[in-house]
Amino acid sequence: MGEGIGGQGKSRSILVAGAGPVGLAAALELARRGFSPRVVDDGAGPTPLEESRALGVNARTLTLLSPSGVAERIVAAAQPIEQFRVRSKEKTLVQLDTRQVRGRFSAIRALAQGHTERLLMEALATYGIAPEWQTAVVADAISDFQKPEVLLRRADGRSETVRPDILIGADGAHSVVRKALGAGFPGEALETYFYLADFRYAGPVDTHYGEVSIFDPGMVARLPVSADIIRYISTLENFENRIVHPATVAKKTWASQFRINFRHVEPMAKGNIFLAGDAAHIHSPAGARGMNLGIEDACWLAWLIAEGREQEYSALRIPAVKQVLKQTYGLTRLVTMKNPLAIAVRNLVAPLFPRFGPARRALLQSVAGYDTPRPPWIDWAE
Numbered sequence: 001m002g003e004g005i006g007g008q009g010k011s012r013s014i015l016v017a018g019a020g021p022v023g024l025a026a027a028l029e030l031a032r033r034g035f036s037p038r039v040v041d042d043g044a045g046p047t048p049l050e051e052s053r054a055l056g057v058n059a060r061t062l063t064l065l066s067p068s069g070v071a072e073r074i075v076a077a078a079q080p081i082e083q084f085r086v087r088s089k090e091k092t093l094v095q096l097d098t099r100q101v102r103g104r105f106s107a108i109r110a111l112a113q114g115h116t117e118r119l120l121m122e123a124l125a126t127y128g129i130a131p132e133w134q135t136a137v138v139a140d141a142i143s144d145f146q147k148p149e150v151l152l153r154r155a156d157g158r159s160e161t162v163r164p165d166i167l168i169g170a171d172g173a174h175s176v177v178r179k180a181l182g183a184g185f186p187g188e189a190l191e192t193y194f195y196l197a198d199f200r201y202a203g204p205v206d207t208h209y210g211e212v213s214i215f216d217p218g219m220v221a222r223l224p225v226s227a228d229i230i231r232y233i234s235t236l237e238n239f240e241n242r243i244v245h246p247a248t249v250a251k252k253t254w255a256s257q258f259r260i261n262f263r264h265v266e267p268m269a270k271g272n273i274f275l276a277g278d279a280a281h282i283h284s285p286a287g288a289r290g291m292n293l294g295i296e297d298a299c300w301l302a303w304l305i306a307e308g309r310e311q312e313y314s315a316l317r318i319p320a321v322k323q324v325l326k327q328t329y330g331l332t333r334l335v336t337m338k339n340p341l342a343i344a345v346r347n348l349v350a351p352l353f354p355r356f357g358p359a360r361r362a363l364l365q366s367v368a369g370y371d372t373p374r375p376p377w378i379d380w381a382e
């Protein structure tokens, strides 16, 4: 299938609410097909480099961002995660070589979300488009879903009413656009809190692998952020005393805590209003899928708009969203188990799993993000 045929015209006005990775990816994919979307964001600028939630950029995202040239720049800047392991009581339960996935890219790399956002912004700037910062979408209730009326309010108090032909709500988990549509966000919140700390070391450290250490109860995950920063995420509040630092700590660059929710909206569109990324679905960071799935939404939506087929968006994306929610739910439950019998069974079965070829391949496919439908506009094998 070819690239966009022009659909109902490149002159359609498109407003993207939110300049996170998803809003930026949507704007970029539209811009390279000849559209001139307007992107507004409530915040003062992109995510600060040292406060980045998402790290894992998977192979599917690199496929999707290849035509714009952003994939190449991500690959040049990111840390390859060559190995992923799960350990319990000094024993390695699972070990996965992420380079074994077939295709152009290894399964997953690490790059701070703020960095990815800046690369998307640079590519967008080549089309003369820049996000309008400190510009909030204010919408209590939208009544006309075909030609939505939206109020934009700037930090200096000025406001403007716009009526775009298409409104893309990429305004994150607390999406104003989703609420203005009157859409629910059903799902559940886990009781468990997750705690996070990023440490910068005095010298380079081994960043080639990601690891989850299970303590039953509780776990600590270790992931590379950059050549000298490692992230630790845990279910234990006092997890820092479990960390075996690989070098002298120069600085704790960021710490945060969050509660995990599994929620998604259905349908993901009403009339000419479309929800993408965290505005449409949120889940645990286990598996590093959130931003990747959102970028996938954005790329599919841009392609469908260019094809004049945007009304198919929700039906095409919902199965992918459900698949990823199910997968991340399972992974999260596996590392947060409390029942001793279930723990014993898991510890017995887990080491066998990757030795079984089809199971290992399925796991790698999902780490790479290849378990959702392939983008039909990309004509090379992933």
Ligand SMILES: Cc1cc2nc3c(=O)[nH]c(=O)nc-3n(C[C@H](O)[C@H](O)[C@H](O)COP(=O)(O)OP(=O)(O)OC[C@H]3O[C@@H](n4cnc5c(N)ncnc54)[C@H](O)[C@@H]3O)c2cc1C
Pocket (backbone or CB within 6 Å): 017, 018, 019, 020, 021, 022, 023, 040, 041, 042, 043, 053, 054, 055, 056, 057, 113, 135, 136, 137, 138, 170, 171, 172, 173, 175, 176, 196, 258, 276, 277, 278, 279, 285, 288, 289, 290, 291, 292, 293, 294
């Ligand atoms: C600890 C942690 C680790 C994670 N790790 C990974 C990972 O490794 N890989 C991965 O793929 N995902 C990961 N995620 C998930 C990832 O961070 C999110 O899925 C991703 O940020 C979603 O992008 P988004 O653009 O949809 O939303 P956001 O990044 O939340 O961006 C939304 C934007 O909308 C703006 N906005 C909000 N309200 C308005 C308004 N009214 N008007 C205008 N603008 C507005 C905000 O200022 C913001 O810039 C992780 C999440 C957490 C919490």
